[in-house]
Amino acid sequence: MSTLSYVRNFFSDKYIASITPTSDFGVRKVCGKIDFSRCGLIVEYGPGTGVFTNYLLGKMGLDSLLITIERNANFVEVLRRKIGDPRLIVVNGCASNIHDILEEFGKTSADYVISGIPFSFLPDHLKDRILRNSFSALRPGGKFLAYQTFYQSNNHLKFHLERIFPSVLVEYEMLNLPPLRIYEARK
Numbered sequence: 001m002s003t004l005s006y007v008r009n010f011f012s013d014k015y016i017a018s019i020t021p022t023s024d025f026g027v028r029k030v031c032g033k034i035d036f037s038r039c040g041l042i043v044e045y046g047p048g049t050g051v052f053t054n055y056l057l058g059k060m061g062l063d064s065l066l067i068t069i070e071r072n073a074n075f076v077e078v079l080r081r082k083i084g085d086p087r088l089i090v091v092n093g094c095a096s097n098i099h100d101i102l103e104e105f106g107k108t109s110a111d112y113v114i115s116g117i118p119f120s121f122l123p124d125h126l127k128d129r130i131l132r133n134s135f136s137a138l139r140p141g142g143k144f145l146a147y148q149t150f151y152q153s154n155n156h157l158k159f160h161l162e163r164i165f166p167s168v169l170v171e172y173e174m175l176n177l178p179p180l181r182i183y184e185a186r187k
């Protein structure tokens, strides 16, 4: 997946919010919070050109499933064209519709939801809907993992997550440029 394709879309879509894809440092730090031996279904919000998607597929078991939900149609086309893995379902839509999307594919709950959505760019009602629907779509003990660059957020997401999830941890990856805030919320 080329960084060029990512940057080109950045200039025409404000919801992409970050000028380059997440670095390997960021991807590894976020995915280090996943127990791949206990993971049948991961839902990824905002895969962009697929830096997390590729990494996750490399780590997931052969009988597991990854559903990505991406609102930008150009990224959806890139992902569908470039990643031919039967464990991957690429949906063009909004993360707030996670319940309908799980139902469409015969699933009731996810083990992990990973989110690259720039929450500070969203209106409060949509942010709240996405977080509440993510909580209810997770199995008990499942995790919502979100990453935001420093310039996309001022840690406001912690406040919103703590209203919904019983446990929320925040970590940083300073080697990503710009540095990342990483949120680990457990159901």
Ligand SMILES: C[S@@+](CC[C@H](N)C(=O)[O-])C[C@H]1O[C@@H](n2cnc3c(N)ncnc32)[C@H](O)[C@@H]1O
Pocket: 015, 016, 017, 018, 020, 021, 022, 045, 046, 047, 048, 049, 050, 051, 052, 069, 070, 071, 072, 075, 093, 094, 095, 096, 116, 117, 118
């Ligand atoms: C900061 S980019 C992250 C891209 C990629 N995951 C990465 O780490 O490089 C944010 C992505 O979220 C997508 N996005 C924004 N709002 C969304 C929503 N409500 N539902 C699904 N995807 C969304 C954007 O189109 C974009 O691809």
